[in-house]
Amino acid sequence: MSIWFAFKVVVALGAALLLVRVGFAFLGSLARPVPEPPPPGELRRVRLTYRCSLCSTEVRMTAANDQVPEPPRHCQEDMDLVTPVDDL
Ligand SMILES: [Zn+2]
Structure with missing residues (x-):
């Protein structure tokens, strides 16, 4: 009985x-890894x-993948660049 x-x-x-x-494995799969920065x-x-x-x-803009980025x-429109070109 006791056995x-x-x-x-x-x-x-x-x-x-x-x-x-199983619960932790499920939670782990939900936590997406943070994408690596370039x-x-x-x-x-x-x-x-x-x-x-x-x-x-x-x-x-403080960082870009190009010196003159897009x-x-x-408001659904491209923004105008107002930085003087001399500053580039
Ligand atoms: Zn706007």
Whole structure:
């Protein structure tokens, strides 16, 4: 009788452990790895200011993959580069 009880306890513990492991594996698969940033050599430090021609929002770009990158978009329109070209 006590052996049967001990057997049931062991089975229950095993099942519980299995559930915990499956749960953690599931959670781990949900946590996506953070994408690697591009190598620093591919990014250029820039100091470009863009202004939205529609709502006048200004943004400053501090890093880009090109010295003269594509302008960002705001209000569905390309933003205007307002940095003087001398500053590039
Ligand atoms: Zn805008």
